[in-house]
């Protein structure tokens with residue numbers, strides 16, 4: 516199984532944006548306050564558990580609480 520990059524920092528903010536990739540997940544629901552909720556959270560697929568695994572696959576940067584430390588590239 517592919518590992519999560521050691522450069523990943525931050526935490527999930529439960530925005531639900533990655534639950535819409537590439538289409539809206541059929542297990543995605545919304546609470547009364549409109550916050551997203553995964554109805555299979557305890558048994559969710561490994562891809563969901565690991566997202567975002569690398570900077571390259573991180574396509575929800577605008578909302579996501581995770582980021583990747585790329586300071587080594589700025590030198």
Ligand code: SF4
Pocket residue numbers: 526527528529530531532533534566567575578579580581
């Ligand atoms: S896009 Fe990021 S913050 Fe939003 S639910 Fe997915 S992992 Fe969590």
